[in-house]
Amino acid sequence: MKMARGCRISRYLTAYADNELDERTRRKVDRHIASCDGCASELDSIRASDRIFGAAPKPAVADDRWATFRIDLSQALDEVDREVRRKRARVREARPVYGTYRRRVLATAGAFAAVVFVAVALGPLGLFDQWNRNANECVVDSIETFSAGYTPMFFTSEDPEMTVIWVFADEVEGGVDGEGPGAR
């Protein structure tokens, strides 16, 4: 014989004792009890308890108590509703200006559009050149002179923004003491 502990049918026993099961489940429990001593014993215990409590005297409640009980219950439920509404209001107040999802999306889209606008509209105007160290670099591909007495050269300084193309003239001293450009 099977034991009640671990029987899946045992959870239906209280409802079976109270005659609250549908017909199909009731027949299932009937068949199980016939073969399971544990469940049959537990069912006997449940029925015994029902008999004991059923025989006990019911507590007397005055009619006016029932009336005040309904009012108190209604007031208590109203208070619960009010508290829920207050909590929701506090949550709304605590949200930032751009707290909602739609506003966040709009703010992000606006910022993105502003960046694109600055890059697309102002970039070609050369306004970013000062931020680009390489923007001012100069590459000298060729250098020559067609005049006698001149010698052209070019110099790049440590400052990548400054390239100097210098034409040394034979008859004139350049810079201080004839040192020419880059003397410093």
Place this chain on the structure above:
Amino acid sequence: MRRATVALLIIFLLTLLLVPATALAKGEVIVEVISISASSGDDDDDPDSEASVDPKLSGYAGKLRSLFAYTKYEFLASGRIETAFGTPCTFQLPERFSLIVEPERLEESDGRIEMMITLVHEVEGEHEEAHRERDDGRPDSRQEIVLRTRIRLGNGGTVLLGGPPIKGGVLILALSARG
């Protein structure tokens, strides 16, 4: 919500206004040349004294002082010409110098402006042939190409050209180009 919509609308309208303007400017180059006279006076014996720079050259003062050893920098003239790629433009400079700048192309890779620069000096009366008068009565003269160079200048950048002697010093040119 409403503010964000208005802000987006304004940005969109500004973009519509500015993008065609930049599109029109594409293919053109603004070339600017500043002529500077650099000299070392006789009374500037102290090599440690700071060179005097014309207030009009304040933007270049630091670079001039750091690059050259002259003691005085004077602003002579400035010119600004808007030209197209492939079209040379000529700047008339002091003392019969002229500078021909021809922007050739804008490099796609790094945005540099490739240009041919020619510094020309009109020589008069230095040689016997030049003393002869032409048929129209004007004194004969010839042009010397003092410098011809091909450079690739960063967009918006500046290159310094200098060296030719002028009265009391040497000529320095600050050439900038923006395409």
